Amino acid sequence: MSYVGMISLYLAGVSTLLAIVLSTKTLRAKRDSLAKWAHRFGAVSTFFIVLATMSLIVAVLRNDFSIAYVSRHSARNLPVLYKVSALWAGQSGSLLLWVLIMSCMTATVQKMKRYQENHLYLRLGIVMHLVCLLFLVLLLFVTPVFERLVDIPYNGSGLNPMLQSLGMVFHPPLLFLGFSGFLVPFALAVVGLCTGDTQGTWLKQVRPWVLFAWLFLTAGIVTGGQWAYNELGWGGYWAWDPVENSSFFPWLTSTALLHILLLPEHHRSKRVWSYTLIALTYALTIFATFLTRSGILDSVHAFAGGVLGQVFFAVLVLLATFSLTLGVSKRHALRTAGSETTGATLVVGSVLLLMLCAGVLFGTLFPVITRTFAGREVVLDASFFNQLSVPLFLVIFFLMGIAPLVREKASDRKVLPRTLALPVLLGIAAAAYTYSLQSGLAACLAFGLAAFGFGTHLRDLFFPRSRRHWGGVLVHLGVLIVLIGVAGSSVFIDDVLVSVEPGQEITFGDYVLEYQGLRARYGSDQYTVTTTLAIMENGTEVGEITSEKTFWEGRHQPSTQVGIFSTIKEDLYLNLAGWENQTAQLHLQRFALVSWIWVGSWVMYAGALVALLKGGQVKLWSRPIR
Amino acid sequence: MARKKLRILLLSLLPLFVLGFLAFRAFENSAAYYYTISEVQGKDVSEQKLRVKGQLVEDSVVYDASIPLLEFRLTDGNSYMKASYRGVLPDNFHHSEEVIVEGTLHSQGEFTVSKLMLQCPSKYEGEE
Numbered sequence: 001m002s003y004v005g006m007i008s009l010y011l012a013g014v015s016t017l018l019a020i021v022l023s024t025k026t027l028r029a030k031r032d033s034l035a036k037w038a039h040r041f042g043a044v045s046t047f048f049i050v051l052a053t054m055s056l057i058v059a060v061l062r063n064d065f066s067i068a069y070v071s072r073h074s075a076r077n078l079p080v081l082y083k084v085s086a087l088w089a090g091q092s093g094s095l096l097l098w099v100l101i102m103s104c105m106t107a108t109v110q111k112m113k114r115y116q117e118n119h120l121y122l123r124l125g126i127v128m129h130l131v132c133l134l135f136l137v138l139l140l141f142v143t144p145v146f147e148r149l150v151d152i153p154y155n156g157s158g159l160n161p162m163l164q165s166l167g168m169v170f171h172p173p174l175l176f177l178g179f180s181g182f183l184v185p186f187a188l189a190v191v192g193l194c195t196g197d198t199q200g201t202w203l204k205q206v207r208p209w210v211l212f213a214w215l216f217l218t219a220g221i222v223t224g225g226q227w228a229y230n231e232l233g234w235g236g237y238w239a240w241d242p243v244e245n246s247s248f249f250p251w252l253t254s255t256a257l258l259h260i261l262l263l264p265e266h267h268r269s270k271r272v273w274s275y276t277l278i279a280l281t282y283a284l285t286i287f288a289t290f291l292t293r294s295g296i297l298d299s300v301h302a303f304a305g306g307v308l309g310q311v312f313f314a315v316l317v318l319l320a321t322f323s324l325t326l327g328v329s330k331r332h333a334l335r336t337a338g339s340e341t342t343g344a345t346l347v348v349g350s351v352l353l354l355m356l357c358a359g360v361l362f363g364t365l366f367p368v369i370t371r372t373f374a375g376r377e378v379v380l381d382a383s384f385f386n387q388l389s390v391p392l393f394l395v396i397f398f399l400m401g402i403a404p405l406v407r408e409k410a411s412d413r414k415v416l417p418r419t420l421a422l423p424v425l426l427g428i429a430a431a432a433y434t435y436s437l438q439s440g441l442a443a444c445l446a447f448g449l450a451a452f453g454f455g456t457h458l459r460d461l462f463f464p465r466s467r468r469h470w471g472g473v474l475v476h477l478g479v480l481i482v483l484i485g486v487a488g489s490s491v492f493i494d495d496v497l498v499s500v501e502p503g504q505e506i507t508f509g510d511y512v513l514e515y516q517g518l519r520a521r522y523g524s525d526q527y528t529v530t531t532t533l534a535i536m537e538n539g540t541e542v543g544e545i546t547s548e549k550t551f552w553e554g555r556h557q558p559s560t561q562v563g564i565f566s567t568i569k570e571d572l573y574l575n576l577a578g579w580e581n582q583t584a585q586l587h588l589q590r591f592a593l594v595s596w597i598w599v600g601s602w603v604m605y606a607g608a609l610v611a612l613l614k615g616g617q618v619k620l621w622s623r624p625i626r
Numbered sequence: 627m628a629r630k631k632l633r634i635l636l637l638s639l640l641p642l643f644v645l646g647f648l649a650f651r652a653f654e655n656s657a658a659y660y661y662t663i664s665e666v667q668g669k670d671v672s673e674q675k676l677r678v679k680g681q682l683v684e685d686s687v688v689y690d691a692s693i694p695l696l697e698f699r700l701t702d703g704n705s706y707m708k709a710s711y712r713g714v715l716p717d718n719f720h721h722s723e724e725v726i727v728e729g730t731l732h733s734q735g736e737f738t739v740s741k742l743m744l745q746c747p748s749k750y751e752g753e754e
Binding site for chain 2: 355359560580585
């Protein structure tokens with residue numbers, strides 16, 4: 001199987017190269033007969049990449065441990081689902097998945113009707129195939145995915161139990177989909193500028209792709225947080241870790257980009273802003289890969305350093321230089337004659353998002369900066385990021401709250417006091433209630449602003465101007481729900497460590513938990529110690545919560561499954577920390593409103609989908625706001 | 627025209643100032659200084675928040691689940707450092723060769739860990 005995969009990768013590389021050469025030739029020599037072949041070779045390269053991926057999957061399913069990658073990331077007794085996910089459990093496999101996504105995306109773009117005019121699909125193909133080619137070269141020569149072992153082991157070392165979870169099945173592919181999605185807007189902008197498009201047509205074409213990539217990036221980030229919360233057992237979903245931050249940077253810039261794209265067509269600086277943000281977002285996806293693969297920062301995720309990091313750094317420098325040169329040399333095409341300056345809120349909001357991005361970037365790179373310039377590495381912990389980001393976030397949420405109001409026409413401004421009455425009232429009530437719970441200023445403001453935002457968005461929720469508008473309103477509401485969840489789970493927390501005997505009761509918050517003892521369960525290569533606590537509220541049993549620790553044969557490391565009892569009000573979080581005979585040490589935590597984060601994220605996805613799909617097909621957004 | 631340019635300049639500097647102010651304010655209490663274990667020995671760094679990276683010394687781990695208290699020793703190849711952590715033993719602790727601890731150093735050369743960082747299982751490559 002490894003030979004099939006290896007040969008496919010080589011063939012894919014060759015046909016990608018041919019596609020690039022033929023496309024260039026077609027455009028240079030204006031020989032349309034070649035265009036067909038350029039297109040065909042592009043499709044052939046996609047076919048071979050699919051074949052290579054399939055052969056790796058088949059190898060994993062057939063327990064072909066002669067391939068080093070398979071033996072490292074799979075094992076005979078691994079469930080099928082996790083065998084498939086072993087494809088992205090390691091470095092070279094995830095690069096293969098990534099190039100698969102990009103190649104399929106390239107094929108789709110080349111097929112789309114709207115890019116057929118003026119050989120646009122060939123030009124886009126050149127940019128996108130170049131990136132695919134880079135990945136193929138990496139897969140063939142730097143981290144060979146089909147590398148063979150001389151001594152074939154009977155069994156693989158398997159997938160770390162912590163990675164055997166649904167979150168880890170979805171998180172990486174979603175993130176890669178998001179990252180690769182930003183390649184299309186970048187290609188569109190580059191091609192648009194290179195061909196001297198002074199009409200700014202490319203600007204109208206980028207929106208659906210930005211939205212598409214943003215949707216998957218958001219989903220990737222959220223599933224990552226959810227996995228950490230469900231599996232890692234420390235009770236958090238976000239720790240401002242460099243690797244987490246690295247996916248957050250392109251999210252912030254693409255969010256700004258989505259708002260800049262809402263500016264009216266004739267806005268003075270729309271094109272400059274858009275081009276900058278598109279290039280920045282794409283560069284940040286490469287930067288994210290560099291951060292996670294270079295090992296320049298210590299992270300709990302600790303990816304190994306090596307050549308790959310250097311390659312991505314080189315690509316990053318190249319990309320930044322190219323984008324900047326292109327932007328400067330084509331600055332006349334980025335200028336618009338229009339002088340309209342409406343939409344100041346959108347610009348200010350985008351600037352705030354960029355400030356947030358710059359601040360988090362600074363904090364993330366602070367160890368590198370101090371190591372280089374002061375000789376002593378200084379690390380900033382989560383409190384730095386929280387103190388830096390909370391004020392900025394609050395202003396952003398305020399702007400988001402007033403967003404539906406600034407769209408009003410001048411004639412509607414007269415009734416503004418009336419429209420504002422309900423939101424302001426809601427906001428004050430929420431803030432006052434939070435204050436009565438004796439929490440800090442930031443929490444009061446967060447809940448107040450969330451309620452205020454709900455109030456202002458309500459009318460648009462029921463009477464949207466268009467489907468696209470409704471999608472945007474839904475995304476905003478989703479973000480507000482996430483805000484409530486994040487604020488609640490960071491402020492209202494409770495944390496105890498108790499040592500309990502069987503039959504003993506623990507009073508925790510409004511609940512009484514009853515510990516009934518430990519049970520053991522034996523499997524063929526593991527044994528599990530479990531405890532289940534009955535949860536009583538006001539004397540009636542409302543549910544139960546189970547936490548267990550599994551010890552694997554031949555593995556030094558046990559794996560703990562935390563118990564989560566989730567209600568709309570709060571989550572109970574149980575971690576079986578240890579035991580002696582039947583006396584158990586339990587780590588109990590309580591986080592308010594966590595489930596709101598997951599619910600809110602689904603509202604965000606729904607909103608983005610509504611905005612993306614119109615009449616069953618992807619439609620361009622072109623209507624500027626009034 | 628010159629006035630307009632000045633206005634634009636000031637307007638674009640404003641976000642930087644705000645950001646600088648926020649970063650400066652947030653800097654307090656959140657900075658931890660990186661030291662190697664050899665550097666820590668015999669130096670007066672007891673007031674600072676430190677971050678130390680080291681290899682876990684095999685068989686040095688003592689865990690009392692009832693407190694819970696985790697004690698272990700770290701080495702950088704030359705020197706050793708005793709560390710104690712009041713908290714639950716993480717699953718992958720024994721498995722981690724490399725441990726990063728954050729906390730403060732006592733005069734007796736013992737390190738009180740406030741934050742224990744281990745390599746996440748999602749680390750790519752280099753496992754074997």
